[in-house]
Amino acid sequence: MYLDHFSVQNYRNLKQIDTHFDPNVNIFIGKNAQGKTNLLEAVYFLALTRSHRTSSDKELIHFGDEFANVRGQVHKSQVVLDLRALITKKGKKVWINRVEQAKLSKYVGQLNAILFSPEDLDLIKGAPSLRRRFMDQEFGQINAEYLYFASKYRQVLIQKNNYLKQLAKGEAKDQIFLDVLSDQLAGIAAEVISRRFKFLKYLSHSASLAYQEISLAGEKLTLTYHPSVAGINADDSTESIYQKVLANYQKNKQTEIRKGTTLSGPHRDDLEFKLDGKNAHLYASQGQQRSIALSIKLAEISLVHHLSGEYPVLLLDDVMSELDHDRQSALLNYIHGKTQTFITTTDLEGISWEIIKQPKIYHIDSGKISLEKES
Numbered sequence: 001m002y003l004d005h006f007s008v009q010n011y012r013n014l015k016q017i018d019t020h021f022d023p024n025v026n027i028f029i030g031k032n033a034q035g036k037t038n039l040l041e042a043v044y045f046l047a048l049t050r051s052h053r054t055s056s057d058k059e060l061i062h063f064g065d066e067f068a069n070v071r072g073q074v075h076k077s078q079v080v081l082d083l084r085a086l087i088t089k090k091g092k093k094v095w096i097n098r099v100e101q102a103k104l105s106k107y108v109g110q111l112n113a114i115l116f117s118p119e120d121l122d123l124i125k126g127a128p129s130l131r132r133r134f135m136d137q138e139f140g141q142i143n144a145e146y147l148y149f150a151s152k153y154r155q156v157l158i159q160k161n162n163y164l165k166q167l168a169k170g171e172a173k174d175q176i177f178l179d180v181l182s183d184q185l186a187g188i189a190a191e192v193i194s195r196r197f198k199f200l201k202y203l204s205h206s207a208s209l210a211y212q213e214i215s216l217a218g219e220k221l222t223l224t225y226h227p228s229v230a231g232i233n234a235d236d237s238t239e240s241i242y243q244k245v246l247a248n249y250q251k252n253k254q255t256e257i258r259k260g261t262t263l264s265g266p267h268r269d270d271l272e273f274k275l276d277g278k279n280a281h282l283y284a285s286q287g288q289q290r291s292i293a294l295s296i297k298l299a300e301i302s303l304v305h306h307l308s309g310e311y312p313v314l315l316l317d318d319v320m321s322e323l324d325h326d327r328q329s330a331l332l333n334y335i336h337g338k339t340q341t342f343i344t345t346t347d348l349e350g351i352s353w354e355i356i357k358q359p360k361i362y363h364i365d366s367g368k369i370s371l372e373k374e375s
């Protein structure tokens with residue numbers, strides 16, 4: 001798939017943009033704070049109806065304005081879609097082919113976007129919450145059911161935690177209501193966990209292949225999912241995961257009441273990256289971590305293609321300068337001719353131009369873009 005006609009009004013410092021992107025490579029060159037990330041964020045928002053940088057949509061509206069609007073024409077192999085997202089201070093609305101969509105879950109997934117930014121390098125060594133957010137964002141955009149269950153899980157978890165706090169303070173007494181909430185939460189947790197296992201199995205396999213292409217040393221990369229409820233494994237059915245999560249909630253019921261919070265479930269799970277069986281969090285060098293992060297992104301591209309038959313668009317925010325020549329070559333060769341790619345950079349130094357064939361080059365200055373030359 002690729003994004004052709006693209007227009008923006010009042011998105012952060014991008015007051016007004018109206019352009020047609022190149023189906024292959026688009027490069028945005030600009031000094032710091034000119035709007036390069038904002039532009040990629042606007043594309044990401046059009047795809048996922050959320051920013052990768054903030055959970056507050058209001059921040060996305062240009063200072064002093066009332067709304068932000070992003071619109072794009074997406075070409076897929078069988079169909080052309082007109083997508084539109086409108087952000088106001090009261091909320092957001094989305095349209096597919098001018099028809100307003102009541103549910104965001106019906107909209108998300110029409111345009112798939114994989115974003116790679118320097119922060120992704122923290123995925124390996126950063127806090128477990130980063131890896132959970134990674135799973136929720138990436139699996140949510142490729143699978144509407146995952147998106148639904150992950151957000152339902154968050155809702156019911158808040159409800160259960162609020163009730164646990166009331167019980168802890170003695171403001172509530174009815175433990176049967178707690179059992180009802182735990183049962184509901186365990187059912188949704190099982191749906192989330194079984195899908196995480198399924199997608200991670202594929203991701204691990206293709207990330208391992210990608211890592212082998214990128215790293216000259218040839219170590220084997222594996223991804224392992226660690227559910228916080230002991231005893232759950234990849235071969236378990238959803239029903240059996242549900243039984244194990246529920247049994248765990250029951251076992252820890254009094255501790256959860258005392259602490260006023262739910263101690264296990266998808267919100268406490270983690271993901272482990274290993275190189276030749278060794279935990280990359282503890283042992284991988286900076287360079288190996290870059291290769292792992294890059295391999296995961298390449299594997300995501302392949303996962304989207306595997307599930308939807310379409311390649312996602314790839315947003316590379318300021319990462320080219322972070323990658324050495326060999327890793328840039330591996331990345332660009334991998335995506336060549338498959339994915340529409342958007343690259344931001346402050347300068348042209350350090351980019352392996354010989355690998356990028358006929359890009360469309362834009363300059364970006366104070367939120368305005370201008371085309372350098374047609375490819």
Ligand SMILES: Nc1ncnc2c1ncn2[C@@H]1O[C@H](COP(=O)(O)OP(=O)(O)OP(=O)(O)O)[C@@H](O)[C@H]1O
Pocket residue numbers: 011012013014030031032033034035036037038039059060061062063318346
């Ligand atoms: N809601 C908003 N309204 C207007 N301007 C905004 C808004 N939010 C952010 N900005 C401006 O956007 C600019 C930052 O843009 P962006 O993050 O895209 O920079 P960049 O070109 O990617 O720079 P760098 O190379 O440093 O990452 C800043 O000048 C900031 O003040």
